[in-house]
Amino acid sequence: MTSSAKSPWILHYNASSCNGCDIEILAALTPMYDVERFGIVNTGNPAHADIFVVTGGVNEQNKEVLKNLYEQIPAPKVVVAVGICASSGGVFRDCYNVSGGIDTVIPVDVYVPGCSVRPEALIEGIVKAIGILEEKRAAMEEKK
Amino acid sequence: MNQIILMVIGAVVFLIAAPFLGGILSGIDRKLTAKMQSRRGPPILQPFYDVAKLWHKEKVFANPVEKIFTISYLVFIALSGALLFGGFNILLIVFCLALAHTFIILAAYAANAPYSHIGAERELLSVMVAEPILILIGAGLFMVTGTFMVSEIFFASGLPAICYLPGVFVALIAVLTLKLRKSPFDISTSHHAHQELVKGVTSSFAGKTLANVEIAHWYETVIFLGLIVLFFGGYPILGIIVALAAFILEIVIDNIFPRVTWQMTVKSLWLITLILGVINIIVIGILSAGGML
Numbered sequence: 056m057t058s059s060a061k062s063p064w065i066l067h068y069n070a071s072s073c074n075g076c077d078i079e080i081l082a083a084l085t086p087m088y089d090v091e092r093f094g095i096v097n098t099g100n101p102a103h104a105d106i107f108v109v110t111g112g113v114n115e116q117n118k119e120v121l122k123n124l125y126e127q128i129p130a131p132k133v134v135v136a137v138g139i140c141a142s143s144g145g146v147f148r149d150c151y152n153v154s155g156g157i158d159t160v161i162p163v164d165v166y167v168p169g170c171s172v173r174p175e176a177l178i179e180g181i182v183k184a185i186g187i188l189e190e191k192r193a194a195m196e197e198k199k
Numbered sequence: 200m201n202q203i204i205l206m207v208i209g210a211v212v213f214l215i216a217a218p219f220l221g222g223i224l225s226g227i228d229r230k231l232t233a234k235m236q237s238r239r240g241p242p243i244l245q246p247f248y249d250v251a252k253l254w255h256k257e258k259v260f261a262n263p264v265e266k267i268f269t270i271s272y273l274v275f276i277a278l279s280g281a282l283l284f285g286g287f288n289i290l291l292i293v294f295c296l297a298l299a300h301t302f303i304i305l306a307a308y309a310a311n312a313p314y315s316h317i318g319a320e321r322e323l324l325s326v327m328v329a330e331p332i333l334i335l336i337g338a339g340l341f342m343v344t345g346t347f348m349v350s351e352i353f354f355a356s357g358l359p360a361i362c363y364l365p366g367v368f369v370a371l372i373a374v375l376t377l378k379l380r381k382s383p384f385d386i387s388t389s390h391h392a393h394q395e396l397v398k399g400v401t402s403s404f405a406g407k408t409l410a411n412v413e414i415a416h417w418y419e420t421v422i423f424l425g426l427i428v429l430f431f432g433g434y435p436i437l438g439i440i441v442a443l444a445a446f447i448l449e450i451v452i453d454n455i456f457p458r459v460t461w462q463m464t465v466k467s468l469w470l471i472t473l474i475l476g477v478i479n480i481i482v483i484g485i486l487s488a489g490g491m492l
């Protein structure tokens with residue numbers, strides 16, 4: 056395991072989720088699950104982030120914000136779609152202003168289904184994301 | 200000749216050892232904080248993993264000059280520490296520290312982003328608040344030991360400076376909270392994830408730039424703990440114990456107090472400086488003029 060796998064910093068964005076999944080993300084930070092023991096920090100700042108955690112199905116209003124945030128994260132970066140809304144649009148899929156899943160706007164690496172997602176599933180998703188992050192970093196090093 | 204060699208050794212040892220010590224202290228800080236919140240917390244070496252990771256990130260800049268400014272920040276912080284541990288003039292160290300902070304403020308202003316600007320303004324305030332206390336420390340130590348040279352203050356005989364300067368010492372502990380970026384005095388950036396300024400002064404830095412700022416912070420931690428030890432000139436072991444106790448005290452304060460506003464920070468720290476620091480210096484001045492010291 057190298058440094059990027061030991062220190063994945065997260066940016067969490069709510070792209071019009073119902074807030075259910077967001078509460079579960081916060082639950083992962085509590086003493087019960089304590090994701091900081093893996094070096095995970097919830098940064099709230101795209102410039103510092105490695106893993107982009109997005110909830111909600113994305114609507115016309117926040118499409119641009121989502122894209123903007125994604126572009127501000129320095130490579131290597133990984134996107135995790137949290138909850139069935141972010142994965143496919145979920146119950147909001149047919150709404151007139153919902154794009155239906157964040158992969159309609161930015162590339163997604165890991166899908167974590169569930170409504171709302173369970174913290175255990177979320178942590179497993181992040182662990183998967185860390186693996187992909189590591190691969191991307193190795194690819195980046197090779198290019199140099 | 201011997202003395203010059205000692206000074207150089209002190210400076211070099213600081214430059215090499217301080218980042219390790221500072222990083223481990225920062226790791227201990229995170230672990231203890233986690234324990235206080237009944238979490239397991241990250242490994243002690245976590246800060247090193249973080250910096251190593253930042254080192255490998257893509258190079259992106261909000262403005263390319265921030266690279267020069269953050270490197271200058273790191274260099275001048277390291278230089279202040281080298282001067283302190285090399286036993287040079289304490290006033291020079293204080294000015295060198297102020298210059299270093301000017302660079303990080305410039306770097307944050309260069310980013311041209313609102314959070315980073317507010318962070319820069321708050322950092323400016325924190326320099327304004329901390330600087331008088333640092334100058335008082337220099338003045339106070341001079342009045343007690345008759346010299347500005349750190350080497351002579353450190354090896355001074357007789358009662359340690361803390362016996363004469365308790366007020367200035369308390370002011371230093373108060374400003375330490377600000378300098379270690381701890382609540383309640385954190386006004387520009389902190390290690391806590393979510394705060395009003397989203398990392399404030401560092402919010403636009405990424406990758407290596409952020410790694411430099413982090414390393415500078417490790418250096419600075421050791422510098423301020425070194426200043427505490429200076430109050431125990433002649434009793435280094437006692438000094439180190441007190442410095443570590445002060446560090447743990449800061450972690451406890453960080454965990455039990457919410458943040459205060461910047462207005463409160465300026466008011467309270469200036470009041471502490473004025474009441475404890477300045478009165479302490481005046482009393483020492485009167486006593487030594489009366490020949491009682």
Ligand code: SF4
Nearest residue numbers: 073075138140170171
């Ligand atoms: S998946 Fe369910 S809980 Fe999560 S945002 Fe969608 S509706 Fe809310």
